[in-house]
Amino acid sequence: MEPSSLTLAGSTDAALESVLTEEIRSLMAPPPESTSSFTALLELPRTRAIELLHSPEAPNSPGVAVPGGPAGTPLRRLGGDGGGGFALAVGSDLAARYPALFGEKNDSVETSSQKVKSEPLTESDSNPNSSPQPLVSDPTVENKGQRPTKRKDREKKAKASAKKSKNESSEDAEELPYVHVRARRGQATDSHSLAERVSREKINARMKLLQELVPGCSKISGTASVLDEIINHVQSLQRQVELLSMRLAAANPRVDFNMDNNFAENMSLVDSNFPSMVMPFMWPEVQVNESRQPYHQQWQFNSLPQPVWGREQDNHNFITPENSLLSYDSPANSVSLHSRATENGAMKVD
Amino acid sequence: MKNPQRSPTNPGSLRSRFTQVFLQSLLRIRKHNPTSSSSSSHGEFLKRCRRVKVAAYVSMARAVGTRRAWSRATLWRARNGERQRNLLYGRCSKSNSRERSLGKRKRKKKKKKKRDNEEHSFGHAKKLQKLVPGGEAMDFCCLLDETAHYIKCLITQVKVMRSIADFYSL
Numbered sequence: 001m002e003p004s005s006l007t008l009a010g011s012t013d014a015a016l017e018s019v020l021t022e023e024i025r026s027l028m029a030p031p032p033e034s035t036s037s038f039t040a041l042l043e044l045p046r047t048r049a050i051e052l053l054h055s056p057e058a059p060n061s062p063g064v065a066v067p068g069g070p071a072g073t074p075l076r077r078l079g080g081d082g083g084g085g086f087a088l089a090v091g092s093d094l095a096a097r098y099p100a101l102f103g104e105k106n107d108s109v110e111t112s113s114q115k116v117k118s119e120p121l122t123e124s125d126s127n128p129n130s131s132p133q134p135l136v137s138d139p140t141v142e143n144k145g146q147r148p149t150k151r152k153d154r155e156k157k158a159k160a161s162a163k164k165s166k167n168e169s170s171e172d173a174e175e176l177p178y179v180h181v182r183a184r185r186g187q188a189t190d191s192h193s194l195a196e197r198v199s200r201e202k203i204n205a206r207m208k209l210l211q212e213l214v215p216g217c218s219k220i221s222g223t224a225s226v227l228d229e230i231i232n233h234v235q236s237l238q239r240q241v242e243l244l245s246m247r248l249a250a251a252n253p254r255v256d257f258n259m260d261n262n263f264a265e266n267m268s269l270v271d272s273n274f275p276s277m278v279m280p281f282m283w284p285e286v287q288v289n290e291s292r293q294p295y296h297q298q299w300q301f302n303s304l305p306q307p308v309w310g311r312e313q314d315n316h317n318f319i320t321p322e323n324s325l326l327s328y329d330s331p332a333n334s335v336s337l338h339s340r341a342t343e344n345g346a347m348k349v350d
Numbered sequence: 351m352k353n354p355q356r357s358p359t360n361p362g363s364l365r366s367r368f369t370q371v372f373l374q375s376l377l378r379i380r381k382h383n384p385t386s387s388s389s390s391s392h393g394e395f396l397k398r399c400r401r402v403k404v405a406a407y408v409s410m411a412r413a414v415g416t417r418r419a420w421s422r423a424t425l426w427r428a429r430n431g432e433r434q435r436n437l438l439y440g441r442c443s444k445s446n447s448r449e450r451s452l453g454k455r456k457r458k459k460k461k462k463k464k465r466d467n468e469e470h471s472f473g474h475a476k477k478l479q480k481l482v483p484g485g486e487a488m489d490f491c492c493l494l495d496e497t498a499h500y501i502k503c504l505i506t507q508v509k510v511m512r513s514i515a516d517f518y519s520l
Contacts, residue, residue, distance in 0.1 A: 199491060202491050203494065206491065206494035206495055207494060209498050210494060210498050213498055214501065227475070228474065231477050234478070234481045234497070234501060234504070235481065237508060241403065241406055241407075244406075245399055245511070246399045248518070249398040249401075249402045251519045
């Protein structure tokens, strides 16, 4: 405790730098394990992650890249999607794997070595204005233990240092209007190839996502065969939809489809449980809802010639006891208990 | 053993939205075509099948909303298909086909410009463009994006439809 405080208090530049590099290396170690999810990296809930992704846009200096435009809005759009999980995973995977898209440099392992190298650069650089400030702010931030702000500071530092160290090779990168791409060493720097590289990276990122989505695609290498697999998968899904629609059209519905939220909730249960278990549970929901309908509809329904299934008689027995149930608003549990008893009674009668 | 009385994961999720809309549309179909299985002819059965299929896609597109290009395309296609059926076939189809060909020509111009960049994978993408609704007006990058979302929604749709069909056929 005391020696560390001494080193912090009476810090020479070298000592501070070593402490910082150690801290940053230790912090770097866990993130590469979980590069699959950006939110896991941040260890934050999704909304907070999105906030943080966008909040650096405002306080950052205008010279630093702002991932606005096409990169930023898709992420916002994805984040606002109701089916949230996948969309965020899409955006977060993109962010995690292709930092160039989002103007960040901190999410890949390869840049960690750059950062470590860039810190001695900032120390030795004759640029006192920006470098001491982030370095000084870092210990205070680290003491608070807030990872997102650390990342922001690290981003600022890395961007500042990387910009200076690569200035000679990437002059064109900063002139692009909305996508901030840093040309790495030894790569072409004209705007055409940069744009091509960005688009190629985007395409590769999305291909990877699709590979994960389509089962059995992750082992296949090569764009063409992956695309073929994807096409086959989409075709098979569409064929399944056709078959199921035939089944649904053929299966003459014996109960009203006028479900409300209760049924929609139960649908999720149906998917996860055995249908046989859920059947007695779901029938009463259906019956309760049906009794709300005007009575003549029930007559219509009952008079429909039904296919020869054993349940024909059961329907008639169901309706009358369920109509007497006044507790529509009761939770599904009590309704199911009632109905299970009545159903057992009905079955015994048959 | 799973708890049958587990609370739903997300009442506003894509799956529950789709279930609601799809069940409503199935009800509507049943109301409009109150034919039983014994009296329906083969042609009517096929018509009903097609209606159910279209209803499935349209309800999925509605559940997704207009945020996605493919959902917009399905809704647009369904609306135009209805118009074709309602009005006289000859009169309406000509205007529709003219509109559509104009639109396609414009889209093809866009495609040609961007083809230089993505030549190597664009050949395969043509098939994909035909499969994904609204895919013809997109560049390869957006096409992949839309395909991913479309596949995810198709999987949900198949699951829900299968569970409904299982439920009502048991």
